[in-house]
Amino acid sequence: MKLTLGYIHIRDVQFGPATEIKGGVLYVNAQELIEKIKEDERIAGVKVELARPGERVRILPVKDVIEPRVKVEGPGGVFPGMVAKVETVGSGRTHVLKRAAVVTCGKIVGFQEGIIDMSGPGAEYTPFSQTYNVVLVIDPVKGLPQHEHEAAVRMAGLKAAAFLGEAGREVEPDEVKEYECPPLPQALARYPDLPKVVYVYMLQSQGLLHDTWVYGVDAKKILPTLISPTEVMDGAIVSGNCVSACDKNTTYHHQNNPVIEDLYERHGKDLNFIGVVITNENVTLVDKERSSNYTARLVEFLGADGAIITEEGFGNPDTDLIMNCVKISRKGIKTVLITDEYAGRDGASQSLADAAPEADAVVTAGNANETITLPPMEKVIGYPETADVMAGGFAGSLQADGSITVEIQAITGSTNELGFSRLSARQY
Amino acid sequence: MEKKKVRIVHYLNQFFGQIGGEEKADVPPMAKEGAVGPGLALQQALGQEGEVVATVICGDTYFAEHLEEAKAEVVRLIAQYDPDVVVAGPAFNAGRYGTACGAVAQGVWETLKKPVVSGMYPENPGVELYGRYAYIIKTGNSAGAMRQAVGPMAQLAVKLGRGEAVGSPEEEGYIPRGIRKNVFCSERGSKRAVDMLVRKLRGEPFTTEYPMPVFDRVPPNPAVKDLARAKIALVTSGGIVPKGNPDKIESSSASKFGKYDIAGLADLTGETHQTAHGGYDPVYANEDPDRVLPVDVMRELEKEGVIGELHRFYYATVGNGTSVANARRYAQAIAAELKQDGVQAVILTST
Numbered sequence: 075m076k077l078t079l080g081y082i083h084i085r086d087v088q089f090g091p092a093t094e095i096k097g098g099v100l101y102v103n104a105q106e107l108i109e110k111i112k113e114d115e116r117i118a119g120v121k122v123e124l125a126r127p128g129e130r131v132r133i134l135p136v137k138d139v140i141e142p143r144v145k146v147e148g149p150g151g152v153f154p155g156m157v158a159k160v161e162t163v164g165s166g167r168t169h170v171l172k173r174a175a176v177v178t179c180g181k182i183v184g185f186q187e188g189i190i191d192m193s194g195p196g197a198e199y200t201p202f203s204q205t206y207n208v209v210l211v212i213d214p215v216k217g218l219p220q221h222e223h224e225a226a227v228r229m230a231g232l233k234a235a236a237f238l239g240e241a242g243r244e245v246e247p248d249e250v251k252e253y254e255c256p257p258l259p260q261a262l263a264r265y266p267d268l269p270k271v272v273y274v275y276m277l278q279s280q281g282l283l284h285d286t287w288v289y290g291v292d293a294k295k296i297l298p299t300l301i302s303p304t305e306v307m308d309g310a311i312v313s314g315n316c317v318s319a320c321d322k323n324t325t326y327h328h329q330n331n332p333v334i335e336d337l338y339e340r341h342g343k344d345l346n347f348i349g350v351v352i353t354n355e356n357v358t359l360v361d362k363e364r365s366s367n368y369t370a371r372l373v374e375f376l377g378a379d380g381a382i383i384t385e386e387g388f389g390n391p392d393t394d395l396i397m398n399c400v401k402i403s404r405k406g407i408k409t410v411l412i413t414d415e416y417a418g419r420d421g422a423s424q425s426l427a428d429a430a431p432e433a434d435a436v437v438t439a440g441n442a443n444e445t446i447t448l449p450p451m452e453k454v455i456g457y458p459e460t461a462d463v464m465a466g467g468f469a470g471s472l473q474a475d476g477s478i479t480v481e482i483q484a485i486t487g488s489t490n491e492l493g494f495s496r497l498s499a500r501q502y
Numbered sequence: 503m504e505k506k507k508v509r510i511v512h513y514l515n516q517f518f519g520q521i522g523g524e525e526k527a528d529v530p531p532m533a534k535e536g537a538v539g540p541g542l543a544l545q546q547a548l549g550q551e552g553e554v555v556a557t558v559i560c561g562d563t564y565f566a567e568h569l570e571e572a573k574a575e576v577v578r579l580i581a582q583y584d585p586d587v588v589v590a591g592p593a594f595n596a597g598r599y600g601t602a603c604g605a606v607a608q609g610v611w612e613t614l615k616k617p618v619v620s621g622m623y624p625e626n627p628g629v630e631l632y633g634r635y636a637y638i639i640k641t642g643n644s645a646g647a648m649r650q651a652v653g654p655m656a657q658l659a660v661k662l663g664r665g666e667a668v669g670s671p672e673e674e675g676y677i678p679r680g681i682r683k684n685v686f687c688s689e690r691g692s693k694r695a696v697d698m699l700v701r702k703l704r705g706e707p708f709t710t711e712y713p714m715p716v717f718d719r720v721p722p723n724p725a726v727k728d729l730a731r732a733k734i735a736l737v738t739s740g741g742i743v744p745k746g747n748p749d750k751i752e753s754s755s756a757s758k759f760g761k762y763d764i765a766g767l768a769d770l771t772g773e774t775h776q777t778a779h780g781g782y783d784p785v786y787a788n789e790d791p792d793r794v795l796p797v798d799v800m801r802e803l804e805k806e807g808v809i810g811e812l813h814r815f816y817y818a819t820v821g822n823g824t825s826v827a828n829a830r831r832y833a834q835a836i837a838a839e840l841k842q843d844g845v846q847a848v849i850l851t852s853t
Contacts (some may be wrong), residue, residue, distance in 0.1 A: 079846060186780055198686070208550045220785055223551070269703040283783045318782070318823065334693035339693075344700045380658045382695050388823065389781060410699040411640040412691055415712065418825030422634065423680035429714040435702055437695040443755055443825065465754035465780040467823065481755055482684075483823060493691025500670055500685050500713055501678040 075255045077304035078167040080146070080247030084174040087124050087206035095241050100174050102208055102238065110237050111210065114217055116226040121211040123455045125177070125192050127204050130452040131194075132478075135187030135460045136486045137224075138231045138427040139177045139202050139324040142171040144239035145308070153309045155290025156229070157236045165303035166256070167433065169242040172249075175205040175326060176238065178231035179456045180212040182200040182223050186465060188319020188486035189448070189478070199488040201495060202326075209455050210234055224283055228314050233327070243277050253338060258348065262377065265346040269379040272349050272382040273303070273333055274369060274398060278315055278322060278386040279354035285314040286323070286386075288352065298353035298369040298427055300376075301335045306350065312356075318465040320442045320488040321414050323386050327487065332494050333382055333412070353398065355391040362394055370401035380408040385491045388442070390418055403432040414439040414489035414500055417483065425499075439490055440497035442466070442483040450476030508552035508663030511580045512541045513590040513606050515599045519559030522705040527563035531572060533579040534559065540648060544589060547656035552663060562598040569605060579610040585616060586663035590636065592621025592651045595643035595659060604632025609633045617662035622653040624677055637668065637676045732846040735813035737836060739821030739829075740794035740853040741779030742770070742786065751820055753780025759819035759832045761839075764812070781822030782853050794851055806852045813845050823850060 083098055090101030104122040109121045125131045145151045151158025177190065190202045197203035211226010212230055214223045255261075260435035262270065277286035279294035284294040288301070288311050301310065311328040337347040353369040356362060373381050381402055385395040392413070399409050415438055425441065454476070461472040468482030473479070482488040489497060516526045518539045537545045537554035545554045547833050558579045565572040580588055588610045590603035593766065600622045600830050607618035618636040623643040637658055641651040654675040661668055671678045694711070701708040743751060749760040767774070777784045777793035792798040800812045817836045821829065840848060 122611065220783075271699065271703075281783045283785075331691060333695065336690075336692045336696045340696055340700065343698075345703070380699050382699055389821075408699065408702045408736070410695045410702065412695050413712070414824060415682055416755075416823045417682040418827055422680060423825035423827040424715045425682060425712060429716070433714050434710055435708060436700050436710045436714070437691050437698060438712045439691050441682045442823065444684050463753055463780075468752045468755075468757065469750040481823075483754060492692075493695055496688070496690050498685055498687045498688045498691065499693075500680045500711070501713070502668070502670060502681045502683045 075165045075302055077164055077253045077307060079251050079307065080167060080169045081249040082169060082242045082245050083248040084171050084206050087126065087174060087208060089124065091451055093234045093238065093241050095245050100171060100206065100238065100241065107234060107237060110233060111230045114226055114229060116215055116222055117212055117230060118215045119213040120230070123209040123211065123233045123285060125209055125455060127192060127208040129192045129453065131192040131455060132448070132451040133177055133179055133190040133207070133209055133455045134458065135179060135181060135456060135464060136190050136319065137180065137182060137187050137227055137316065138233045139326040139486065140176045141233035141326045141329045142174050142176060142238035142242070143329065144169050144243050145307060146243055150299050152236050152239060153232045153312055156287060156312055157232050160289055161304070163308035163310055164302045165291060168308055169245065171239060171242050171248060173205050174238065175202060175207050176231050176235045177202065177207045177209045178212060178227050179209055180227055181245045181457055181460060182316050184226060186316035186318070187460065189480070189484050190486050191448055191451065194449050195446060196485055199482055199485045199497065208234065208238065211456055212350040219292070219442055220283065224314065224316055229257060253304050255304050258376070261346065261348050265342055268344070268346040270348050270377055271337060271345045271380045271382070272373050272376050272378040273337060273350060274373060274381050274383040274402070275350055275352045276383065276385050276391065276398070277311065277352055277354055278317065278391070280357050280390060284315040287312050287314050293354045294356050298351055298365055298372055300372065301350050301352050303350050306331055306334060317387055318442070318483050319486040320466070320483045321386065321388060321439070321491050323490065323492060324487065327490060327494055328490055330482060332492055333384055335362070348378065352364060355387065355394045357390060362397055366394065366397035366401050369398055370405060373402050373407060374405045378407050384412045388414065389427050389454050396428040396430045396433060398431045399461065400430050410435040410437065412437045412439065412491050415441040416443055419443050419445055437493060437497065438499050439489070441499045442489045443481050445479060446482050448478045448480070505664065507550070509584065509586045510554050510659055510663065511583045511588050512537065512544060512554050513576065513588065513603060514539060514541070514556045514557055514559050515602065516559060516561040519557065521559060527561040529561040529586060529691050530564050531558060531560040531575045531579055532581065533557070539593065540652065543648065543652045544656055551660045552656070555585065556836040560602065561582050562602060565602040565785060566598050573605045573609045576606050577613050577646065580610060581614055587659045588616055588618045589655060590620040591616055592639070592641050592648065592655065593626060594641055594645055594647060595623040596626050600626035600628030604628035604635065607636035608632050614671050618658045619655050619662060621655050629677055633677065634679055635784045637662065639675050640677050678753055702810045726847045729809055730807055731810045733811050733813055733844055734796065734800065734809050735845045735848045736795055736800065736816040736851070737838055738795050738816070738818050738850050738851045740851055741777040741820040742775055742787070742791045742795040742818050743778050745774055745776050747776070747778045753778055753820060754823040756820040756824045759817055761815050761817050763814060764797055764816055765814040767797060768801045779820045779822055779853060794853060813843065
């Protein structure tokens, strides 16, 4: 299985009479996009806004961020099982509108969405201050239940990304990369002297509104299983999450999983990257036991010497992280974990809800409870009043002058546990 | 521009304060102008950056036997000299002295809001008891290590006295205080993880970014003997609050808990109650809050005589991203009230 990713470098986004890419500028016909989204009867209204790096613009409440991509050769289409038919992806050629993003915005639960600042101190904490964002502010029809509302906004974001991605179909990419995932016996034979590494990819599946979708299947209903890293790169996993913004994996994070990229980077040099195991984070103990047993067995079955385990979310999933770590480590397989911390606003509390001596190699993406004051912006896209009730916000978060004091928990992607960003925490 | 000289008050025990040995350990607190004993070495290390303006001395036995009084008096004496920063010790591995230095640090920090630097051997009980109130430079276990201790203590005192940023424990030489602070690294987390795994696989040394804590284990109490006579309370971290969330309990990182009257209430409904919790799907809890806080079932049990009575107040907070230290504090306050109200057992519900 070989996937070619063609990166088209986007340098600006503008409204225009046609949706197209010219000279690195993504032009968006807003009317066409609105019509596409309003095909869904659950959506009463949608506004399309643009936000560029460096602008004095704040977006909230943010639900998901999606990278526009288009399948140009090979089987399947983008977001299989969601937008495209449920064909196996991960081979052929896909074009990527690099540095462009669709951002979906709207009040779904109110406290389970996030903030993106395009400039100022908050911009350092979110990768999406660096992307050219096409923001969809979506309002549902009256009385739409929250679960339906989430599904409608999720689908709108994916459809918009697929729609914009089409603009890159005929464009010559600025940069081309190839990723290969051979059958296991070949993968093992190719680098017999290098340690074999598996990536254990934990997907948020705590329940309705805390969901991740794999080829259109709700991850809470899967047994842990194998997936090719190129399938992940090709949009097989998408976010359906309404949960603290800092450490949920947006669809963009899944499409650009940095652990997969960095394992490929060292593949054939320092290690042999042989596969990805996806598992879930269900809430009942029996599910946790079953999934962690199954995950450990799969990692052992692949013959791994080492594994990187990434968490999504915090609190309850900390127990899944530790179970996976302990069970895999006890099979003699060396583990490294990526998590984030909830050490209190003063940083003095225990950071995780669970712990084990086997977890002796941990990368942290920072303390989500640390507070930050986001200065007022010239323009706010969305609904600023949600700052007070957002996870990480508190009564009085939103000041009269438009500034917001919140925990960085409220900033989309600030403590991402795939290790997407550079934030960490240290002991002082 | 020349920087201001940092004003330092130094705390010592009777021995280092040159009053006398064990036979003088019961002397009460006193103050002396300028530097004394180890203070001279401290002054030398400070050079032109700072000045030991006074030394406060107290006997170790006196301090141990009159902890609160001694602490208050030492703090009062220190305050007279209006220091920018206080240095206590170093106490090396002397347990009583280390504990006194720690208590002084607590008093100075809480009362005067001034930073404190001390020096101790890591196993000194003062480290565990009071480590969070001072920056404690790691020292050897006896006074033979004085020379190595004073330099880093002086350097850190100058930084703190000027309100400059303090570096990491490794950079400054202090014992980690367990405070987590965010920093931006030069590499993203995924690359750091792959690097760490490669080192671990090769058997090379690596440093975890989060050393795992050892957790408290709470043994459960024995079962209630006579349920039919027991007063039972409901306490939840599931965020069930009266409709409108009157106390504005936060959806995550709750800064408080609420106490709510349910006298005469047989059933919670979507009209009367809701969840404030931001960590789970609220739809079903909002539809029927009894699903998280089972008032309806408790009333039935009350009627059937299975339990004596349901306590008229329930307590609620949001256990979503709420720090362990805060959770412990709420629990202590709630438990004290429940005990006072004669509650024999509690049903804790989480989500």
